Amino acid sequence: MQDTMMKRASELLADGTVVRVLGWKNGEFVYDPTPAVFDSAEALAQDFVYHDFCGSNLSKYLIELSRLEGKTLVFLKPCDSYSLNQLLTEHRIDREKVYIIGIPCDGKLDPDTVRSSAEGILSAVTEGDSVQVETMYGNVTLNKADCLLERCTVCKSHKVVVFDEMLGENGTVNPDSNRFDMVEKLEAMTPEERYEFWRGELSRCIRCNACRNVCPACSCEQCVFDSPTSGVSQKAAADSFEENMFHIIRAFHVAGRCTDCGECSRVCPQHIPLHLLNRKFIKDINTYYGEYQAGAEAGSRAPLVNFTMDDCEPNVIYKGGSK
Amino acid sequence: MQVNQEFRPKIVAFCCNWCSYAGADLAGTNRSNYPADVKIIRVPCSCRVNPLFILRAFQRGADGVIMCGCHPGDCHYTTGNYYARRRMTMLFSMLDYLGIEKERTRVEWVSAAEGAKFAATMNEFTATIKGLGENKRLEDLRCKTQ
């Protein structure tokens, strides 16, 4: 796949369709590739990579790139294409300035789980249900299902929803993803248990802002958490209150706009399952206001800037909807 | 120092100018009693109530926050309370999900003619909050004045 992508990118650069390519290059290690911009075939040949650790969602970078002169070529996995659509809906990206190549995805690897089973990784290739890991100390075969990122174990869609061309076959939406199972488990707990669960998780937060910085929905020109006038800009994680507020506010800000791309959880250095906050909102929206997948269609109206006259009353959460 | 002093909760009520604030005024005109623990903040419309305000109130030590607006369909600005209704449903659900007592937050639709309902709502809400006791789960102790 990497070679096909590079070849096609070089062609589009050569014929002038695009002036730059947004893709990935390896970081210090093979398992920490990072988004990168390439402006020539040579640059592509030197650094461009695409493999099963390339989990990061490239759509957010197009906000800045699409403001530059000339078109940008971007490779979008299914997840990323939903984010891009949502950004198009919000007028954050000029569609005319982007050339999208859709690439199918069968799940990306979680570097942490792979590393816990194999040290000194040189490469990892998935083959069917297994992952062949080449390490400095020899080859290891792992069960693929055990190595996937959380979001990929409950993949909501294999379908690239917006593209100019597809490389390979486009997939389909997976309505049976079970992605709300954990949310349901939490809902079934008592409030005390839930409080303890979230204290356990959120108290590990170090306010590094990685979740915010990677989130395609968190792409405000100026973040409220960086604005001293917003009244929510406290930085120090001094006590229990702080992380609660930060994460509630962040989840609320992206509610109805979050496509559930899972980047927040992927990048959290403290392994806080932040996606469980977003998925709660998504589940609530589906339950109360009808099925809605942010980014499935460009131009759709986000549920929190929409209403119907017979929406349920807020006391619906007091079980059964009656007072 | 007095022990067993009665717990007096701090309750913030956001009231839209056109219906609920007028309803609260009517409760006053009718001399309908409700606890002094309730303090009203006037906003033009329930849709002006940012969930941040509610979180801020809890952060600063409020024990309960109630939002009142025109009945759905009767919004002075036509549609404001419909948006407020969705936002508050989502916020309350999230607070509940985090294990924060959902009973500390409430939405009630009170028209300008419903002074009695306003007073009854505030009496009932204050009683609920008194039953729950102090808000400990969202208060920022750094903000506490000694």
Add this chain to the structure above:
Amino acid sequence: MLRIGVFVCHCGTNIAGTVDVKAVAETLGKEPAVVFSTDYPYMCSEAGQNIIKDAIKEYQLEGVVVCSCSPRMHEATFRKAVAAAGLNPYMLEVANIREQCSWIHKDMAEGTAKAIVLGRTAVAKVQLNAPLTAGESPVVKRALVIGGGIAGIQTALDIAEAGYPVDIVEKEPTIGGKMTQIDKTFPTLDCSSCILTPKMVECAQNENITIYSYSEVEAVTGFVGNFSVKIRRKARFVDEDKCTGCGACTEKCPVKNAPDAYNLGLSNRHAAYIPFAQAIPNVAVLDKERCIKLTKGKCGLCSTVCSAGAIDYEQQDSFVEEKYGAIVAATGYNPINIDGYDEFAYSQSKDVVTSLEFERILKADGPTEGHLARLSDGKQPKTIVFVQCVGSRESGSAHGCGKEYCSKICCMYTAKHAMLCREKYPDTDVYVFYIDVRTPGKNYDEFYRRAVEQYGVHYIKGMVGKVAPQADGTLDVQASDLISNEQLHVKADMVVLAAAIEPDKSARPLATMLTASMDTNDFFTEAHAKLRPVESPTAGVFLSGVCQGPKDIPETVAQAGAAASKVIGLLAKDKLSCNPCVAHSNEMKCNGCSSCANVCPYGAITYEDKDFSRRKDGTMMRRVASVNEAVCQGCGACTVACPSGAMDLKGFATSQIMAEVDAICK
């Protein structure tokens, strides 16, 4: 930090009775930034306002807090006072320590403590106030009157007389309303039609008045001075411009069994009809539920007899869109449905009728052509029983349709009915059962006394428990006489029920469209119960007639004139000063995402691409929102929809509300 002055009002004893105003002034005086604090018995009085003005000058105040009654009462007063002293009027905040404090708390310590918190909250807010300047918006010099009864007619005539164009929208095929159905009017007993018809004709002839009959308001957008209204003109299948009102179609129409609404269904009419002889406009209508041509495609007789060629079976509903500076609601009333009152045998006996039906029986163009006759057998009734307060003054309604309020007009029209019966048919025995007889009003009590004293009407204090139709066609009326404390049986030939009146069903959806508030009975709410009785709290919307509350004809006409004068006052202005508390977008923070535009009910937000380049080479175009301040009404929906906090609301800024929250929670 701004220099703040605090002024605590006693409101006589209204506030000072349960709030230690001196302590409030003293405590607030110690707040940081408060450089002056005082109290005074009546801050709203001229002397009180002078205290504020003098203090502003003497202490160079930059912000003012008045602790007094509700800002809904005197905010405007104090803003003017502040402005007179040279301060921006929006550098004022009112702490509501009367309605929301002294009046609801009985304990002085509690009231005082709360008043201090409320005052401190206002101080915290005013600290963040910014001077605001009101913009201006033009006034469309045209008024809309919704409802063409006597209220709407009078309002329209008065507005037109002042020289402004005015449109009447009436849902029935003719204007005139309830008054057309009434026989005589109290307390003068002059004929209703005789005094109404000239006014209807005047409406039709006045070149400033356009009548949209058989039409309904479909949608209203905009705001005071600049409403846009969509009016649905229901298809009447007759070309209004061609029809001469000759009546040929109505005579020839073979359908004769359509219930005649003008006679409240007591008689039938044709499918092609003109509601009544004096209808305005005098134009026929085809009843699309009953017309054979429209339902089955056959017939077409009316078209062949119409020499004007006015019949148009293909006619569709059409729409008119017009701009108005002011809107008057005059939607009127209806008697309640009394089917729930089984005890009065209304649905069992044709001889138990409502008072409005009785009007039709008495009126010359009614089902009995003005003869007092039973509808069952056409015989003249010898004994008539009037039952008052059917569905009025009923609390905890057992019937499900009763009203808690007094319908106000029933005592007088019943006295009128009783009197008319006795005058025309002196051999008739007339009984009136009542809870109270309420006849305030000029010459009203005299009128009622005449019914009792001159006409010998039997007024009995007590309620009718049951009306039982008998085999011989009479009605056994079982009642209690509360004064002699005995049970009575009256053998009556006819029973007339004074059904409560309620607002027309069209009022509720109209209120929603106008964003005008209603009370729990669906009467429109006035801006102030005493001081602004013909204005709705929604600027530019005025109230005329029973849609605001039960009232009789003279009162309705007086209120209609009052509403008209308010409308004229508004239309006489070329520009209105806008509410300066409008939304504002910070371009540096704006994402251009359209969330705000999605929720804006007024379409006040537009977008433009602006260059935000930080380098000299190249451009950095960004889509940013801007608010049209003349269109924005200041609801604040956009401020919360905005993900980045770029939208804020002047006068109710995020920082101000947060400061209030903090002050309350302190």
